[in-house]
Amino acid sequence: MILIVDDIRANIIALKKTLELHNIDVDTAESGEEALKKILKIDYSLVIMDVQMPGLDGFEVVKILSGNKKTKDIPVIFLSAINIEKKYIFKGYETGAVDYITKPVDSDLLILKVKTFIKIYDQQNELKVTKDLLSKEIAIRTEAQDNLELKIAERTKELVLKNEELEFKNHELQQFSWVVSHDLNEPIRKIQIFIGILKDLYLKDNPKATSYIDRTMKSAERMQTLISDLLAYSRLSSKVVFEKTDLNFVLQEVLSDFDYQIEKKNAIVTMTDLPAIDSIPSQLRQVFQNLIGNALKFSLSEGAPQIKITSELIKTKDFDSEAIEDGKYCRIIISDNGIGFDEIYLDRIFVIFQSLNDRSVYEGTGIGLAISKKIMEKHNGLITAKSKLGKGASFILILPLQQDIQNN
Secondary structure (H helix, E strand, C coil): CEEEECCCHHHHHHHHHHHHCCCCCEEEECCHHHHHHHHHHCCCCEEEECCCCCCCCHHHHHHHHHCCCCCCCCCEEEEECCCCCHHHHHHHHHHCCCEEEECCCCHHHHHHHHHHHHHHHHHHHHHHHHHHHHHHHHHHHHHHHHHHHHHHHHHHHHHHHHHHHHHHHHHHHHHHHHHHHHHHHHHHHHHHHHHHHHHHHHCCCCHHHHHHHHHHHHHHHHHHHHHHHHHHHHCCCCCCCCEEEEHHHHHHHHHHHCHHHHHHCCCEEEECCCCEEEECHHHHHHHHHHHHHHHHHCCCCCCCCEEEEEEEEECCCCCCCCECCCCCEEEEEEEECCCCCCHHHCCHHHCCCCCCCCCCCCCCCCCHHHHHHHHHHHCCCEEEEEECCCCCEEEEEEEECCCCHHHC
C-alpha cells in the first residue's frame, strides 16, 4: 500500500483513481501531521507527498521520517506543481526523498516509477527478513557451537582423566602379568625337570613312553613360549616382530599336540597345503590350537570327528573374495562335523568368557575364541564362522601374506 499526502482533496482523488486503475492499493492523508500519524501505525511501500502544505510541509515531514529508525527506509516521491525551481528539487533530495516530480506529469511515467519503487521497497523488506533470519540462524549456530565446544572440552577432560587412569591400570596389569608369568613358568620348569628325570632313570628302555615324554616336553616348552607371548600381547603398546612363517609347520605342531585326542576319538583330519606368511608363529599356533581343540571337544557323541583344513589365495581382504593364484591374502577354513551352533549367536562366541554350551558337559573357559579374534586383528586379519545346530561349524580366517611393518 502507498500513501498520498496532499492538502488539496481534488489532487488526492485524481491521483488515487489513476493508481487504483493499475491495481495499486492507496491510502490518503490531507496534512503532514495526519501523514506522520498514519506512517507510524501502517507500513507503506511508498509515500507520494505534496511539498507545500499548511502546518508541516513536505520537506519537514520527510526530514522527520529520515530521522526515525522505523520510517527512514520508506521511499518518498515529491510531487509539486508550485515548487518547481532547482533549489526546491535539490532540497527534496537532500531531505531524503527518492524522487522529485514536477507537474504537469506524465501518468505512464509516474505509474512506472511508483511500481519500481514499490518493487524495490518490497525487495528490501525481503532482504531484511532474510537478514534477520540469517542473524537468528547464526546466533543459534553460534550458541550451538559454543555448547558443542564446551561439551567437547568437558569430554576431552574426561578422556584425558580416563586415559591417565587406563595407563595406570595398564601399568598395574603389566606388573601383574609379569608376576603371573613368573608363577606359571616356575611349575612348568619343575615339570620339565621331573619329567626329564623320569625319562632318564626309568623310561630309557620304553620307546613308546619315551615318545610320550618327548611330546610332553615339547608341549611344556610351547607353554612357556605361549605364556611369554601372552605377556607381551597384553602390553598393548609393545611392538611385535613378524617373521616369515610356514603355516604347514605350525599346523603340524598343533596336530602333534592333539595326537592323543585324535587317536582316542578316531578323528579324521585332512588338510591342503598352507602358504608361508608374515606372522607371529606362537600366536597363530594358539589360533589353530583353539579351533582344532574346539572341533575335537564339540564333536557329536556318535560317529568319528571329521576335521577339514583348506587354504586358498584370494584377491582382497574379504570373506567372499574370489580366489586367484597371485592373491595377496589367504583364506583358511577349518571345518568340522560337530555339534555346531545357531548363527544368531555368532557375535557372542568371540566375546571373552562367553560360552554357548553347558560347561558341565563341555569344559572350557570361554576365552579361546576371544583370544583368537584378537590375534587375528593383531595380524590385520579377519575371523568369522558359519554353522548350524547339529551340522558342524566352519571357521574362516583371512590373513595377509605380507605385513606392513610401518603399521605394526
